[in-house]
Amino acid sequence: MFSNISSGAVLGIDGYLMTVEIDISPGLPTFSIVGLPDTAVKESKNRVVAAIKNSGFNFPVKRVTVNLAPADIKKEGAAFDLPIALGILFATEQIKVSFRKKYLFLGELSLDGEIKKVKGVLPITLMAKQRGLKGIILPESNKSEAGAVKGIEIISVKNLRETVDFLNEEINLPGFSLNIEEVFQTNSRYDLDFQDVKGQEYAKRALEVSAAGGHNILMIGPPGSGKTMLAKRIPTILPEMTIEESIETTKIYSVKGMMPYNLALIATRSFRSPHHTISDVALIGGGTRPRPGEVSLSHNGVLFLDELPEFHRNVLEVLRQPLEDGMVTISRAAGSLSYPARFMLAAAMNPCPCGFYGDSNRECVCTPFQIQRYMNKISGPLLDRIDIHVEVPALKYNELANKKCGESSLNIRDRIVQARKVQQERFKNHKNVYCNAHMQSKQIKKYCSINKEGEVFLQNAIENLGLSARAYDRILKVARTISDLEKFEDIQSTHIAEAIQYRSLDRNFWMQ
Template structure:
C-alpha cells in the first residue's frame, strides 16, 4: 500500500514542502529511504522502528521504501522522523487518511516515542500557510515559535502515540495561538542603561548618531576606558523591532536552532559579540550544508567586535560584502544560499599593542614600527566601510566619583526614533532603504545636497585629509543623520564639521 504525508525542510532561512511517500510491500523485510537523505535521516530507520514498537504499535515485517520529494534537493536533520513514522503507519492502515490531507508533520523521535524539538519551525509554519495548509503538527517544545503565524492551526504533542490518537479522532486537542500584542507589550525592558556610564559625553553623542542613522562605528581607546560597556548599551537606544523585522530575525535564529523553546518571537534587537578567535565560516556563515553565521544572527541588531586587530585578517576581509550589501551569499558546487545580514557594526580596539598610545596619563612602550604593524591589521577598505571613528579617552577621577548620573537611554532613544521616523518618511518610496546608512550613491546625491559653506568645508577636508571616494559618501550620510537629529531639512556647515570629526581619527592613527 502507498501513503503520502507532507513535511517540510529549510533552505537558507526559508522552507519548502516535502512529500514523504511510503510504499509497503509483502517482500523480504527492509527499510530504504531515498531522496538525497543525509546520515541523520538514514539513521531514522532505527529511531522510527523503535519508537513505533515502544508506542504500542506493530512494526510489520515488510519492505518499506520511503521517498522524500523533491528528490533532487539534499535533505538533512532529524525532523523527518515523525512524518516517516506516520507514513509507515498510514501505509499499514493504522491511521485514518482523512486527517493527513493539508497537514504538515515535523519532529524528531526518541526511541520511546517521545517527540523532541526541531530547528526551523517558524519558517516551516510560514511556508505551510503560504501553501494553503490547514494544520501543522510539531513537538510541544517547538510549537511556541510556530504559533505566532496566523491562518494555520498549530498543534504540539509530547508523544507519537498522542499524535496517532489525534489523527484517529480518539482524542481532541486545541491548537496553540500566541498573541502578538501580548509579546510586544513586554519588550524594551533592558537592565543596562546609558545612565550608568560616567563621562564620555562625546562618545555617547557619536553612538546616538550611529543609532539614529544605522551607521557602523569604531571606538579607539586605552584599556578600561569603557568601550565594551558603551557598546553593550547600544541596543537600549535603537528603535523597537517592527513585527516584520522580528519575524525575519526569528527565522534566522530558528533555522540555526538557537531560539529558546519558551520564546515565540525575538522582540529585542540582537546583540552578538563573537570572540576574536572566530573562524570566517562562523562569522559570515558556511559549512558543507551552509548555515548562517554571526553577521546573520545580528540581523536588525548589533554585531560587536571587541579587540578588532586581534581578529584574523581573512575573517575581517570576508565582512566587506555583508557590510556593503546587507546580505551574505554562500556558494557551493551544488547550491548557493543567501542569508540576510543587515546589522550595525560596533567595533572596539586599542590604539597600539600596549594600549596607551593616545592616553596622556600613561606612557606608551611601543615603538613606531610596532604601532604601524598593529594598525595595518585592519585594511583601508574595511575602515572605509565604518562610517564613524571615535576616540574613547580614559575616564578622569572627577567624572568617576561624580554622583550625577548620565542621560538615560530612554531619552536618547526618543531622539533616535524621531530621527528614524524622518528617514522612514523620506525613503517610503525607496525599496530596501530604511535609514541613512542604506543610501546608495544615487540617494546621496538626491538627499545630501550641501550649501556653499558646507561644500567648501568638505572640499577642504577631502584635500587635506586624503579621504577616499567612499569616505566622501560616508561623511555625507553621517551629516544627513546629524541634520535629522537637529530637525533640519538642509545639511549645514556645522553638520558637515561634526561628520568630518568622526572620520579624522583614523587618518591620524593610520598614517602611511
C-alpha cells in the same frame, strides 16, 4: 500499501513542502529510506523502529520503503522521524480513521517515542499556511515559535502514542494560539540602558549619530574605558523592531536552532559579539550543511567586532558583501541560497598593541613601527565602510565616582526615531536605501546640500587636514545625519565640524 504525508524542511531561511511517501509490500523484511544522506538514514531508521515498538505498535515484518521528495534537495534527517513513523502506522492501518491529510508533521523521535524539538519551525509554519494547509503537528517545545503564525491550526504533541490517539480521534488536543501583540510587547524590553554608562558624553553622542543614520562605527580606546559596555547598549537606542523585522530575525534563529524554549518571537535587536578567532564560515554562514552565520544572526541588529585588528584578514574581507548588500549569498553544487544580513557594524580596538597610546595615566611602551603595523591590520576596504571613528578615553576618577545617572536609552531613542523618519521620507522612492549611511555618490550629491558657510568650512578642513576624497563622502553622510537630528534642511558648518571629529583615523591622531 501506500501512504503519503506532508512534512517540511528549510532552504536558506524559507520553508518548503516535503512529501514523505511510504510503500509497504510483501517480501523479505527490509527498511530503506531514500532521499536522505546516508548517516541520517541510519540514525532515523533506528529511532523510528524503536519508537514504534516502544510505543506499543507493531513494526511491519515486510518490505518498507520510504521516499522523501523532492529528492534533489539536501535535507537533514531528524524532523522526518515523526511523519515516517506515522506513515508506517497509517499504511499498516494502525491509524484507523481517514488520515488528516490537511496537516503537516514535524518531529524528531527518541527511542521511547518522545517527540523532540526540531529546527526551522517558524519558516515551515509560514510555508504551511501559505500552502493552505489546515494545521501543523509539531513538538511541544516548538509550539511557541509556530504560534507567531496566525491563520493555521497549531497542535503540539509530546509523544508518538499521543499523536496516534489524536489522529484516531480518541483524544482531543487543543490548538495553540498566542497573542502576538502581547508577546511582542513583553519580549521587546532590554535589560541594559545607556543611563548605566557614566561620562563618555562624546562617545555616546557618536553612537547616537551612528544609530540615527545607520552608520557603522569604530571605537578606539584603552582597555577598560567602556567600549564593550557602550556597544552592548546600541540596540537599546535603535528604533523598536517592527513585527516584520522581528519575524525575519526569528526565522534566522529558528533555522539555526537557536530559539530559546518558549520564546515565540525575538523582538529585541540582536547584539552579536563573535570572538576574533572566528572562521569566515562561522561569520558569514555556509558550510556543507549550510547555516546562517553571525552576520545573519545580527540581522536587524548589531554586529560587534571587539579587538578588530586581531581578526583574520580573510574573515574581515568576507564582511564586504553583507555590508554592501545586506545579505549573504552562498553558492553550492545544487544552486545558491541567501541569508539576510543587514546589521549595524560596531567595532572596537586599542589605540596600539599595549593599549595605552595617548592615555593620560599609563605610558605606552610601543614603538611607532609596532603601532603602524597594528593599524595596518585593518584592511582599507573594511575601513571604507566605517563612517564614524571615535576615541573612547579612560574615565577620570571623578567621572567614575559620580553618582548621577546618564540619559536613558528611551530618551536617546526618541531623537533617533525622529531622525529616521526624516530619512524614511527622503528615501521613500529609493530601493535598498533606508538611511543616510546607505547613500551612494549620486544621492550624496542630491541630498547633502550645505549652506555657504559650511561649504567654505569643509573646503578649508579638507585642505588643512589633508583629508581624502573618500573621507569627504563620509563626512557629508554623517553631517547629513547630524543635521537630521537637529532638524535642519541644509547642512550647517557646525554639523560638518562634528562629522570631521568622527574621522580620527584619517586625521591620524596618534601619529602627531
